[in-house]
Amino acid sequence: xxxxxxxxxxxxxxxxxxxxxxxxNLRSKIFSExxxxxxxxxxxxxxxxxxxxxxxxxxxxxxxxNLLNNxxxxxxxxxxxxxxxxxxxxxxxxxxxxxxILFQFYPLEGLYKPEIYVGVSSETGKRFYFHSTxxxxxxxxxxxxxxxxxxxxxxxxxxxxxxxxxxFENFSGIILYKFTESNLNGMLGCFYKDLLITEQFxxxxxxxxxxxxxxxxxxxxxxxxxxKEENKTFENYQIYNQIIRYAKSILVRGEAKTLHIxxxxxxxxxxxxxxxxxxxxx
Numbered sequence: 001x002x003x004x005x006x007x008x009x010x011x012x013x014x015x016x017x018x019x020x021x022x023x024x025n026l027r028s029k030i031f032s033e034x035x036x037x038x039x040x041x042x043x044x045x046x047x048x049x050x051x052x053x054x055x056x057x058x059x060x061x062x063x064x065x066n067l068l069n070n071x072x073x074x075x076x077x078x079x080x081x082x083x084x085x086x087x088x089x090x091x092x093x094x095x096x097x098x099x100x101i102l103f104q105f106y107p108l109e110g111l112y113k114p115e116i117y118v119g120v121s122s123e124t125g126k127r128f129y130f131h132s133t134x135x136x137x138x139x140x141x142x143x144x145x146x147x148x149x150x151x152x153x154x155x156x157x158x159x160x161x162x163x164x165x166x167x168f169e170n171f172s173g174i175i176l177y178k179f180t181e182s183n184l185n186g187m188l189g190c191f192y193k194d195l196l197i198t199e200q201f202x203x204x205x206x207x208x209x210x211x212x213x214x215x216x217x218x219x220x221x222x223x224x225x226x227x228k229e230e231n232k233t234f235e236n237y238q239i240y241n242q243i244i245r246y247a248k249s250i251l252v253r254g255e256a257k258t259l260h261i262x263x264x265x266x267x268x269x270x271x272x273x274x275x276x277x278x279x280x281x282x
Contacts, residue, residue: 080223105185148173
């Protein structure tokens with residue numbers, strides 16, 4: 001040990017403290033080769049993290065800027081219908097699909113109803129619904145079905161009511177993709193013209209549809225909920241629900257072969273005394 005200034009250094013003695021054998025033995029165990037190796041690994045990791053921090057990280061290197069822009073609109077737009085339409089239009093165009101319909105399933109009626117339609121007539125967009133137990137969806141396989149507009153389908157009276165004549169002329173078929181992700185139940189239908197449908201093409205489409213729909217399932221869920229809430233504001237919605245439940249119960253139990261439903265309107269209702277009690281009795 002040295003102490004400044006020099007005059008004092010000359011008067012001091014250098015000494016080294018000798019450790020006890022037990023302490024020396026413990027010290028040799030602690031500062032072993034294993035510990036040295038561990039210290040080396042920690043040092044190398046620190047160096048690695050230091051190098052990573054010094055390099056810029058490209059999180060979206062392989063993602064299209066247009067895709068990010070459309071996803072941003074989907075997540076932040078108040079108009080979910082418009083933003084979902086733009087997103088699906090841009091993504092489906094990659095497979096040359098320019099016309100499509102997004103369906104929502106309504107359990108009470110058992111129907112897949114159009115919520116968004118692009119590239120088809122308004123008549124088709126409003127009427128092109130499918131029943132969950134109908135003849136068309138019964139043929140669905142691996143969430144997919146290809147409905148070719150052949151002579152049989154074009155001659156089907158019930159199918160003719162679903163689609164406008166102009167769309168029958170403009171397209172040669174529609175591919176339906178059924179999804180049940182994130183507690184959602186719906187379908188995506190893509191119209192096509194002169195397209196060769198093979199098993200390999202269907203397999204590619206399945207992966208493609210899943211990839212483009214997965215990021216927007218939360219927004220689709222919000223949009224579907226809004227549509228259901230909006231439908232509840234329609235006049236006589238509660239009465240309509242009761243009629244459906246009543247009709248189903250009678251048909252399931254087999255108590256009647258026919259069911260008659262009447263819509264009764266009370267004239268000058270608000271001028272009738274005790275109208276609430278009379279309506280309930282009726």
